[in-house]
Amino acid sequence: MAPMSASAGENRPFLNRRLAAFGTTIFAEMSALATRTGSLNLGQGFPDTDGPAEIAEAAVRAVRDGRGNQYPPAPGIPELRRAVAAHQERFYGLSYDPDTEVLVTAGATEAIAAALLALLEPGDEVVALEPFYDSYAACIAMAGATRVPVTLRPRDGAFALDLDELRAALTPRTRLLLLNTPHNPTGHVLPDSDLAAIAALAVERDLLVVTDEVYEHLVFEGGHTPLAGLPGMRERTVTISSAGKTFSFTGWKVGWVTAPPALVTAVRSAKQFLTYVASGPFQYAIAEALALPDAYYRDVREDLRAKRDLLADGLRRAGFEVYAPRGTYFITTDIAPLGEDDGLAFCRALPERAGLVAIPNSVFYDDKDAGRTHVRWAFCKRTEVLEEAVARLGRL
Numbered sequence: 604m605a606p607m608s609a610s611a612g613e614n615r616p617f618l619n620r621r622l623a624a625f626g627t628t629i630f631a632e633m634s635a636l637a638t639r640t641g642s643l644n645l646g647q648g649f650p651d652t653d654g655p656a657e658i659a660e661a662a663v664r665a666v667r668d669g670r671g672n673q674y675p676p677a678p679g680i681p682e683l684r685r686a687v688a689a690h691q692e693r694f695y696g697l698s699y700d701p702d703t704e705v706l707v708t709a710g711a712t713e714a715i716a717a718a719l720l721a722l723l724e725p726g727d728e729v730v731a732l733e734p735f736y737d738s739y740a741a742c743i744a745m746a747g748a749t750r751v752p753v754t755l756r757p758r759d760g761a762f763a764l765d766l767d768e769l770r771a772a773l774t775p776r777t778r779l780l781l782l783n784t785p786h787n788p789t790g791h792v793l794p795d796s797d798l799a800a801i802a803a804l805a806v807e808r809d810l811l812v813v814t815d816e817v818y819e820h821l822v823f824e825g826g827h828t829p830l831a832g833l834p835g836m837r838e839r840t841v842t843i844s845s846a847g848k849t850f851s852f853t854g855w856k857v858g859w860v861t862a863p864p865a866l867v868t869a870v871r872s873a874k875q876f877l878t879y880v881a882s883g884p885f886q887y888a889i890a891e892a893l894a895l896p897d898a899y900y901r902d903v904r905e906d907l908r909a910k911r912d913l914l915a916d917g918l919r920r921a922g923f924e925v926y927a928p929r930g931t932y933f934i935t936t937d938i939a940p941l942g943e944d945d946g947l948a949f950c951r952a953l954p955e956r957a958g959l960v961a962i963p964n965s966v967f968y969d970d971k972d973a974g975r976t977h978v979r980w981a982f983c984k985r986t987e988v989l990e991e992a993v994a995r996l997g998r999l
Contacts (some may be wrong), residue, residue: 604822607912620721621744621745621747622741622744622745623933624744625737625741625891627738627873629737629854629963630647630737630962631964632645633646633647633950633960633961634642634646634647634683634960635638636787636951636954636960637954638943638965640935640954640955640958641958642942642953642954642958642959642960643781643958643959643960643984643988643991643992643995644960644963645959645960645961645980645981645982645984645992646854646863646950646960646961646980646981647913647962647981648787648932648933648981648983649726649834649853649981649983650851650853650957650983651983651984651985651988652851652985653851654724654725654850654851654852654892655850655892655895655899656888657891657963658850658852658888658889658891658892658895659852659888661797661887661891661892662855662884662885662887662888663886664887665823665883665884665885665888666884666949670883670884671882671883671885671886671887672883673773673883674879674880675707675883675886675933676683676880677871677879677880678706678707678871678946679705679706679707679859679874679886680703680883680886680887680890681701681702681705681706682886682887682890683707683857683859683886683887683889683890683893684694684702684705684707684908685701685890685998686890686891686893686894687701687705687707687859687861687893688700688701688704688705688861688888689893689894690893691829691842691861693707694819695828695829695832695834696832697829697831699943700860700864700919702981703860703864703867704861704862704863704864704867705859705860705867706858706860706862706867706871706874707857707859707882707883707886708790708858708859708874708878708881709816709856709857709858709877709878709882710845710847710856710857710858711815711844711847712738712858713856713858713859713874713878713881714843714845714859714860714870714874715738715739715742715746715751715781715813715815715843716742716861716873716877717860717870717871717873717874718841718843718870718873719742719743719745719748719759719781719813719876720742720745720746720815720873721870721872721873722778722779722811722813722841722866722869722870723746723747723748723778723779724747724748725746725747726747726748726749726776726810726917727746727748727749727776727777727778728748728749728750728751728774728776728777728778729743729748729749729750729751729777729778729779729780729781730751730752730753730769730772730773730777730779730780730781731743731750731751731752731753731780731781731782731783732752732753732754732755732764732781732783732786733752733754733755733967733968733969733970733973734755734788734789734957734964734968734973734974734977735752735755735781735783735967736783736788736815736967737789737887737966737967739781739783739912740969741865743781747787747955748778748779749773749776751774751777752772752968752970753765753768753769753772754768754968754970755786755791756971756973757926757937760925761789761790761791761926761927761929762786762789762790762791762926762927762928763791764791764793764797764934766797766801769804770800770804771869771930772789772810772875773804773810773830773894777808777810778810778811779810779811779813779937780801780804780805780810780811780812780813781812781813781898782801782812782813782814782815782830783814783816783822783872784798784814784827784830784930785816785818785819785822785928785929785930785931786828786930786931787931787933788928788931788933788935788962788964788967788979789926789928789931789933790926790927790928790930790931790933790934790935791928791929792822792824792825792827792929792930793828796829798828798830798833800834801830802830802833802834802835802836802886804834805839806834806835806836806839809839810839811840811841811866812830812836812839812840812841813840813841813843814829814830814831814840814841814842814843815843815847815961816842816843816844816990817844817845817847817852817858818848818930818931818932819849820848820849820900820903820905820971821848821849821903821931821932822903822904822929822930823904823907823908823911823928823930824929825929827930829842829968830842831861831862833982837863839864840863841860841861841863841866841870841976842860843857843858843859843860844858844859844864845857845859846858846889846893846924847952848932849900850892851983852888852889855882855885855888856881856882856887857882857886862876864960868989873951900977905970907932907982909930910932910982910983910986910989911932911934911982911987913982913986913989913990913993914934914980914982914989914993915927916993917989917992917993917996918934918936918996920993920996920997921996921997921999922936922941922999923936923938923940923941923978924936924940925936925937925948925972932980932981932982932983933979933980933981933982934974934979934980935964935977935978935979935980936977936978936979936980937976937977937978938976938977938978939976941999943976944976945975945976946963946964946965946974946976946977946978947963947965947966948981949963949978950962950963950978956998956999957995957996957998957999958995958998959992959995959996961978961979961980962978962979962980963977963978963979964977964978965977
């Protein structure tokens with residue numbers, strides 16, 4: 604076959620139309636900007652320290668012992684599937700069969716992609732809470748479905764869901780609700796009253812629900828309530844979580860799905876043609892991590908709570924309006940009090956102005972005006988880094 608000419612490439616875009624709207628992610632752009640300018644990166648949400656040494660050593664041990672160096676079982680190694688099932692029982696009283704109701708994935712991002720590809724038909728509608736993590740929109744598009752955003756809006760110094768707006772977004776074409784709680788980027792944690800109302804709607808309309816719960820252990824007021832535990836929800840809910848956020852090993856990409864057998868089988872059918880399997884030795888290590896004592900989970904939460912308060916106080920003193928997050932490791936701020944009206948322009952100029960990098964929330968919205976002046980900051984960094992960031996905020 605003759606090589607394609609340069610003019611052919613110039614005349615015809617290669618990216619299929621479903622993904623034409625998705626270019627380089629804002630995370631790649633801002634992280635490159637941080638590297639180029641030597642700025643402190645409070646944009647992309649990754650910790651700047653590793654997780655527990657004994658868990659890292661468990662991964663090393665697995666490699667040395669030859670466990671996971673070849674393809675692991677397609678559903679995930681039995682040890683990790685049992686550990687995930689034990690975790691759900693231990694923290695939430697939810698019982699899952701590790702053989703038929705647990706699936707290990709290459710992080711939560713693959714789990715989301717596989718779930719949406721498996722469960723949606725072209726023309727289906729997916730209701731998701733806006734602003735949403737950027738992969739949601741891309742995965743819905745790849746499935747040929749239509750996203751219908753319901754916007755979380757500031758209220759009383761935080762964000763809140765309008766249940767009437769959610770109800771109005773449902774149509775006869777609605778197939779699935781895609782929920783994220785604790786919520787990235789706002790830090791909102793859906794209260795139990797909202798979860799009960801969502802569950803009632805899902806049952807009434809016979810909807811499937813995919814829940815992204817990767818920040819489940821990073822809740823600072825109250826606790827995390829899985830939607831699958833509510834009446835009528837276990838049989839229709841695909842629950843997704845991962846190890847990266849809880850154990851500070853984001854590069855290992857170990858995630859999982861818990862759901863009834865029929866839903867797990869559907870998700871696995873799509874997942875097998877994505878990565879097939881991944882993260883072999885790390886699966887053994889995360890199986891051990893999930894069994895860490897309650898003190899570990901408490902200490903992670905309390906450490907992040909202190910860091911949240913440190914950065915939030917600094918942002919307020921610098922003149923931002925701060926929307927206090929109840930969970931995750933992100934803070935959303937409004938730049939309007941600083942006389943700014945464009946979050947993207949603000950973030951692109953921030954490295955030169957203050958030696959800092961943050962993320963403009965507008966990239967997470969379909970309704971760009973709703974998030975135009977909102978900026979997200981990550982506080983999953985060492986205390987001394989956050990103290991330096993607060994000092995640099997004074998340059999504004």
